[in-house]
Every structure is written in structure tokens, then in C-alpha cells.
Amino acid sequence: MYICLMYSSELIKGTLKTIVLKLLKEQGKMYGYEITQRVKELTNDKIQITEGALYPTLHLLEKNGEVETETEFIGKRVRKYYTITKQGRITVDLKVNEFVDFMNTMKFLLDVELKVSNVQSNR
Amino acid sequence: MYICLMYSSELIKGTLKTIVLKLLKEQGKMYGYEITQRVKELTNDKIQITEGALYPTLHLLEKNGEVETETEFIGKRVRKYYTITKQGRITVDLKVNEFVDFMNTMKFLLDVELKVSNVQSNR
DNA sequence: ATTTAATACCTAATAATCCTATGTATTAAA
DNA sequence: TTTAATACATAGGATTATTAGGTATTAAAT
Numbered sequence: 001m002y003i004c005l006m007y008s009s010e011l012i013k014g015t016l017k018t019i020v021l022k023l024l025k026e027q028g029k030m031y032g033y034e035i036t037q038r039v040k041e042l043t044n045d046k047i048q049i050t051e052g053a054l055y056p057t058l059h060l061l062e063k064n065g066e067v068e069t070e071t072e073f074i075g076k077r078v079r080k081y082y083t084i085t086k087q088g089r090i091t092v093d094l095k096v097n098e099f100v101d102f103m104n105t106m107k108f109l110l111d112v113e114l115k116v117s118n119v120q121s122n123r
Numbered sequence: 124m125y126i127c128l129m130y131s132s133e134l135i136k137g138t139l140k141t142i143v144l145k146l147l148k149e150q151g152k153m154y155g156y157e158i159t160q161r162v163k164e165l166t167n168d169k170i171q172i173t174e175g176a177l178y179p180t181l182h183l184l185e186k187n188g189e190v191e192t193e194t195e196f197i198g199k200r201v202r203k204y205y206t207i208t209k210q211g212r213i214t215v216d217l218k219v220n221e222f223v224d225f226m227n228t229m230k231f232l233l234d235v236e237l238k239v240s241n242v243q244s245n246r
Numbered sequence: 247a248t249t250t251a252a253t254a255c256c257t258a259a260t261a262a263t264c265c266t267a268t269g270t271a272t273t274a275a276a
Numbered sequence: 277t278t279t280a281a282t283a284c285a286t287a288g289g290a291t292t293a294t295t296a297g298g299t300a301t302t303a304a305a306t
Contacts, residue, residue, distance in 0.1 A: 007221060007224075007225050007228075008137070008221065009137075009262085009292095009293055009294070010136065010137030010138075010262080010263080010293090011137045011138070011221070011222065011225050012137075012225075012293085013133065013136055013137050013262090013263085013291090013292060013293060014131070014132075014133030014134045014135075014136050014137065014291095014292080014293095015133075015134070015229065016292085016293085018233070019232060019233075022232070022233055022234075026234075031254080031255095032254075032255070032256095033252095033253065033254050033255080034254095037253095039232070042231070042232055043228050043231075043232060046224075046225075046228055047228065047232075050293080050294065050295085051254090051255080051256080052256090052257080052258095052293075052294060052295070052296085053292075053293055053294075055255075055256060055257080056256095056257085056292085056293090057292085057293095059256095074253095074254090074301095074302095075301075075302075076300085076301060076302090077253075077254065077255090077300080077301050077302075078254070078255065078300095078301095079253095079254070079255085080254085080255075096233050096235065098130065098131065098134070099134065099229065099233065100233070100235050101130075101169075102130050102134050102169075103226050103229070103230070105130075105166050105169055105170065106138065106142075106222065106226070107226070108165070108166075109142060109145070109162070109165055109166060109170075110141070110142075110145055110219050110222065110223070111145075111149075112219065112223050132263095132264060132265065132291090133264090133291080133292080135264085136262095136263060136264055136291090136292085137263080137264095139263085139264085154283080154284090155283075155284070155285095156281095156282060156283050156284080157283095160282095173264080173265060173266080174283090174284085174285080175264075175265055175266065175267080175285095175286085175287095176263080176264055176265070178284075178285060178286080179263085179264090179285095179286085180263090180264095182285095197272095197273095197282095197283090198272075198273075199271085199272060199273090200271080200272050200273075200282075200283065200284090201271095201272095201283075201284065202282095202283070202284085203283085203284070
């Protein structure tokens with residue numbers, strides 16, 4: 001039985017924007033730290049987005065008009081909420097489709113079968 | 124209907140070693156140019172490995188003892204054949220398993236279904 | 247009461263890995 | 277004879293992540 005604790009960063013590279021936009025699309029507004037925790041949780045610790053990767057990505061997405069921000073104060077602590085824009089919704093659909101297409105190609109190329117249903121339950 | 128002509132390099136990034144080793148494992152000895160053409164062919168032009176990416180990767184794999192080379196002359200033209208080593212076979216199994224695991228996680232995260240059978244036929 | 251862990255933001259330096267462009271050279275096709 | 281295909285290779289630049297560092301608040305543990 002193969003056990004993988006965490007994926008090599010090379011694999012995640014290139015999917016971060018897709019993951020973030022998809023989460024924002026499904027879960028509504030979220031703040032940065034929340035995104036890292038949610039992804040960690042959803043993937044059983046297999047994908048752990050570092051803050052050094054996340055924040056520059058969020059800033060880039062904002063610059064490109066794919067997310068919008070609003071700052072909120074929880075006591076004295078600042079929290080920056082991100083919301084997906086109309087443009088972001090277009091982008092995320094394209095990116096998810098591209099990734100699915102890519103996975104199908106890789107599946108064929110590597111000659112492997114994927115699970116039909118997922119055993120992960122913490123959704 | 125979604126149509127993708129070619130994948131963004133970001134996606135392929137991180138899978139190149141896996142693709143190359145898997146091909147060498149399945150198809151026996153191959154030379155660099157042959158690898159680029161075979162991948163292009165198998166993926167219906169969707170994955171086009173550039174030479175600037177392939178050769179450094181092959182040299183790295185050789186340096187790491189995962190492939191071995193033998194030079195052959197076809198007329199006056201040189202051809203460098205690559206063969207997978209015992210170590211390379213271990214690595215490729217690990218990498219393919221990791222990638223399959225990663226795809227299952229992403230499939231769950233992006234909430235998508237993949238094709239059960241592939242329509243691609245040129246195998 | 248104080249230290250540690252968790253929450254919450256951010257950036258700079260570095261590393262990895264790819265693409266583009268370029269170079270060389272042979273062989274086949276137009 | 278020129279162009280396209282075959283076949284190798286590397287240098288420079290781009291992208292995108294990690295590591296490591298910084299600041300600050302709040303909750304939990306000692």
C-alpha cells in the first residue's frame with residue numbers, strides 16, 4: 001500500500017490559483033489564513049499551502065481582477081476577506097476544465113486508474 | 124464543450140520526470156527527440172515537451188543514476204539512447220503513485236469526475 | 247504571570263524548473 | 277537549392293514555489 005504524507009511542491013506548482021479560485025467560488029468569501037487551513041483540512045494534510053505562496057498569489061489574483069477584497073476587524077486583529085469576481089468565475093471554470101483534461105491525458109499516459117468514489121469524508 | 128489545444132506549462136511542470144521515466148520503463152530504450160515525438164503523439168499534441176526542458180531533465184536523471192546512456196551513430200548523425208536503471212524503476216513507481224494520489228485529491232478538491240475510459244486510440 | 251501556540255497579515259532571498267532563443271550539424275523533401 | 281525534419285546541446289529569462297524572516301493579536305498552557 002502506497003502512503004503519501006504530502007505532495008512534492010512540484011506537483012502543486014501550477015494548481016494553486018485553480019485551488020484558491022475554486023474554493024472562493026464554492027465557499028464564498030474567505031480570508032487568507034482560512035484558505036490554508038481549509039485546504040489542509042479538505043486534503044487530510046496532503047496539500048499544505050505555505051503563506052509565502054498564498055499571499056503573493058492572492059495579491060496577483062486581485063491585481064488581475066479575479067478576486068476582490070474587504071478588510072474587517074476582529075477586535076484589534078485585521079482580517080482581509082477575498083471574494084471571487086465575475087471575471088474570476090470565468091477563469092476558474094477554464095482552469096478546472098484544463099486541469100481535468102490534463103488529468104485525463106496523464107491518466108492515459110501513465111496508464112493508471114483513479115478512484116471512482118472518494119473515501120475522504122470530511123466535507 | 125471545452126477544447127484544450129495545449130496545456131499551460133505550469134501544469135506539466137513537475138510531471139516531466141515522471142512522464143520520461145514512465146515512457147522509458149514501458150518502451151525500453153529511447154532517444155531524446157523520440158521521447159518528445161512519442162509524447163506529442165500519445166497526447167494528441169496536448170503535451171509538447173520542449174527540447175530546452177527535456178535535455179536538462181535527461182542529463183539530471185542520468186546524473187542521479189536513474190537512466191543510463193549509450194551513443195549510437197546513424198550514418199554520421201549521433202543518437203543518444205536512454206535506458207531506465209533499477210533505481211529509475213523504483214523512482215518511477217513512487218512518482219506515478221504520488222501523482223495518482225495527487226490526482227485523486229485534486230479530483231475531490233475540484234469536485235469533478237474523470238473519464239472512466241479514454242477515447243484516445245493511438246496507442 | 248508568563249511563555250508558547252495559534253491566528254493573521256506580509257515580503258525578501260533563494261531554489262527549482264520550465265520556455266525561448268540560439269547554436270551546431272545531418273538528412274530528406276520540396 | 278532551399279526548407280523542413282531530425283538530433284544534439286546550452287544560456288538567459290520567467291514563473292512560481294519554499295525558506296526564513298518580520299509584525300502583531302489572542303488564546304491556551306505552564
